[in-house]
Amino acid sequence: MHLKRQKSIPIGIWQALKSTTKTLKPKKITTGSEWAERNFYLTTNDAAEPGRFTFDRCPWQKEILDALSDNVHEFVALKCSAQVGKTTLLTIDILRAADEQPGGFAVLFPALHSATSYSQDRFDPAIEVSPGAKGVFHEHKYGRSENTKYVKKFTGGQVRFITANSSSAMKSKPIARLYCEEVNEYPFDVSGQGAPLDIALKRTIAFEGVRKVFLNSTPTTEKYGLIESWYARGTQKECYVPCPECGHYQTLSDLQFRYEGTKPEQVKKVDYECVECKALWPESAKFEIISRYEWRAKNPDALVDSYSVWQAYNLGNSWVEIVREYLRVKDDPEKLKTYWNQTLNKSWVDRSETDWTRVYDRRESYPVGVAPKDCLVLTGAIDVQKDRYEVLVCGHTRTHEIYVIDYFFIDGGPQNEAAKTRVADFCRARYQRADGHDLELNAVAIDSGYETQSVYELARRINSEKVFVTKGQNNFLAPAVHAPSYVDLNYKGEKIKNGVKLWPVGVSQLKGEVSSRLRLRPEVEKTDAGEVQKFPPHYLHFPQFDEDFFKSLCSESIVQTQKKHGAKKVSAAWVKHYDRNEVFDLMVLTLFLSRVLGLDRFTDSLWDSQEKAISGATSHRANVTNAPRPAQRTSRVISRGVELD
Template sequence: MVVQKTVDLFVRANKQWEPKRRLTVSEWADMNRVLTTESSAEAGPWRTDRAPYQREIMDSIEKWEEVAIMASAQVGKTEFLLNVTGSYIDQEPCPIMHVLPNEDLIQAYSKKRLTPMINSSDVLRNKIGVAKSRDSGNTIEEKSFPGGYVTIVGANAPAGLSSRPVQIVLCDEVDRFPISSGKEGDPISLAIARTKTFRHKRRHLFVSTPVEKETSRIYQLYEDSTMEQWCLPCPHCGELQPLRFKNGIVYEHYVSESGEIVVTKADHRCAYCGMLGSEKEWKRGEGKWIARKQHSSRRGFHINQLSSPWSDWREVAKAFLVAKREGIDKLKVFVNTVLGEPWETKEKGVNEKTLAARRERYAYEVPAEVKVITAAVDTQDDRFEIEVRGWGAGKESWGIEYHRIYGNLDKPEIWKQLDEFLCRSWLGENGREYRIIGACIDSGGHFTKEVYEFTRARNYRHIYAIKGQGISPKTAKQVPFIYKKSKTQLEGAVLWMLGVDDGKVKVFDSLNVQEPGPLYCHFPGEDKGYTEEYFLGLTAEAPVYQTIGGRKYKTWKKIRDRNEPFDLAVYNRAVIEILRPNLSLPIERQPNGPKVMPGGTVVGKKRRKQGVSSSI
């Protein structure tokens, strides 16, 4: 009896000294991760089985140096990064770097994602502790623990990317990274360079929703990988296959009297036997990752919302129908965020002749479908070039008038003529009078001060100065179309900075729409200024791709000297993006739209000033 007790005592003592088996990332998460209401719609213990496709993705980081995840929204892709982080902090402490698209996201990411994970996990909280204002080892940007630290940096900040060696680099939303981190070069290359000293243990994890196929970083990484797809067995024949929207999802729907799209049923058709299966039947099957290529160092995964437990196929089908109704801009978002696929631009070779052939004769100056009209002004040394454009549902647009005002821009007379033109009205059916709801005037020429003075006095009429910012080979910085709003220091005028490259993409895509409907562009006849010269200017630039630091980006190249009509199309689109009128509302309910009283008397929106101002 005594001998047996002695043996048991030694067995228990030896077990304490036995090395613990290293848990996989998914096992660690199932044992230690707790989701909170701060960061998840489903609070409680983490369960990898809730979304089985996550297991192989997370566990692959144990053996593979690089992992690329091209994914839609709502599949838990940021959670992959957090679980990898928690697993290494607890089991293999080392320096870890999270790279976000820019520094502005650091605080929200730290407070809303990383800190809740730490605070809700006993093992992590014990190692890192609660943040204190004077504790330099636990700040918003950096969390220290025995054996390592977690640092969060922005891809736009070269100092953060090149400061210290790290073993694990976790890059989130890489398709939104800048082309260059300051003047230092590609941010991904800078981050990876920090791992050189950890030659055999280094790990690189790239996660993103893709954007454009031609320039997508995550697509390029995925394409140069094992290119794996999450496949589910057909409920009827058992053949494994990825869930596809095109030629896969079959849905039934109707449009209600109020215009709402209602999807009543959505099934998936098997690519092999052709049988339909319900969402529950397909998602009940045991999935498997199937590789399409061999690769020695990088695994690549693609997953979309059709496989996600947090999405509904009927909602996916509805999102597609709504996007299709609203035009190419929304279709891009659907393809990127729901299908997790890069958008491929199908350039149909629209030229000046095909666009000129669209010219049509309107029954009135302003067609009946137009809800509001805008104006755009380009300043040249001897003239103003102006386009007035009408807008309807889905940003379908109608050219109303292309006009030039010649004169000396140093003199007040020509600015008075411009103001008179912008104050005039255009007639529609039933005696409606349309006045512009806003205008953008280019301030980048030789008359910047004059533009600021002119627009400042008319900001209440939503007449704004604008300045374009493209992608500079020096800074390699990309900016969104409606970039930022400020006030000029001396004049106090509202100035909008525009990402003109992004704006040109929007206009170019609209010109490629072939059928009337969302985003389609209509043009009137020559008597309204839409001459052959206009269409030559509208097609005076073409998209080209340049490579900076190993990354492609889209820019624009002039193929003709005069491109004012193309610029004005961008500025008119900017007015709509800035003011964001609800173009689905009927004309009578447009806040700035025309209203007609019996007998044709127009009641317009009350104005602070009446008539024309002669001041610049």
């Protein structure tokens, strides 16, 4: 019901009246699929055949639309190829919710151009033609001035089109329905405030229990992007169809396509081989079998409702064309990657990406123990083992590149007094920079996962603001950095001044960031003086360490695991390929420190004053290398391992 305020009614009374009307007559919420068939029209921008929306081509879209309108799942994730109607589903749900469950909505796009083109080419035309949007969106009631390209007002709310590279837009208002478009394209971090999705999700917390978050993306070349991770955490629904011969339900896979020819023009027809009875079905059988689809969940109890689907399921798409496209791109690695992502809905796993030798081959020639001159901030990370402390020292630059400067062991574990003294000494160490100036450690993180009490005791002894005692949080949603808790309380339960603070570290996210950063490659620029390497922001630099260091650095990757027992069978986990993962953990702590120090928020003038403080400091050559040097390597391996739910 849409009321229009008469000028004679004061606004306050009007609002009261309006809310009473709402309480008296709650609007009936239809399922998303019912609403779509009744109220939504396609334009020429959506489909080759504009007109009233139907599920003829993609009958399986019904469940996804219903999941968006139900009260069961707060989170719905869709991992899909292009051409399965993803954007249409988005538009339908926004229009339906504006009509039936109005409130503050936002659509988070990876970049401004995608927000602009969605607004102009898809959203505005849909409002024009869809009867379900008529009278709901203000544009039609009050004229265009009410709405801008990025804010569309409707009775009882508005939908804002925001971008993942602007934290201010995300922060402005609480969000009851959040639509996250192409999440795999979001930047790591938005102006040092954290991951865009985290920031936006925080705006939905006021609506916990009644919010709706819809995340979607095609997979990308990232080995394990956001959509893969959300899909894996969810119900993992795939679309099963029955074999016309034996009735066996199976998912459609490009691996079962059978055809003749090696060139695109030679392929005249594509048959499908049943995985069960090996019968060949002609493509024409798809109309029958897809109409008998069933979404089947691998992990039905999950809190996130997640779906995966690809082009072959769209009855408007020809399987012959899918095969021809493959033959066109198969010899071009870049195009083939795109084909995997956009057509097959598969993440491109470049096996060599996890290969430690790739990173090993990029080692640089700067000396160990000396910070390159771009380094302005120095951090230390300490991992506690039974018989030693492992230490990683890194320099941070203005462009958020990180130089690994030193890696060594302090022999003797938490029970060894001399070792504790050497750790305390290390926290006060200074390192020399290539230009002769000294850098002092700005922050040191000590992981308290092992021998917790001993680490607390060590932190009390060092008693420095620079020391961060950390504890890994092993769940996927844990933010990278979170407020610390106080370990030291007095008898009244009050926190003790200078007591130990325990910092939770969202290791899952930071591990993902380490992996992504390891995939960055320098660009080679040709100049008159020869080839020059240009390093991208966030690049990780390594000196000439030995192979063990790089094996440990690349020791984990995220994979889906299938557990034999228990109801929740499938989950994603960081899994070790190499027994020693300490360097990977130390890198995670280093990224934690860069976040907690707020380096990504540093303005130019802050960096300038940091540089001034360093170059103004007198160089104390004698003190420069009082950092403990690498002790003898032990060959013993104590692996705690890290697994995530």
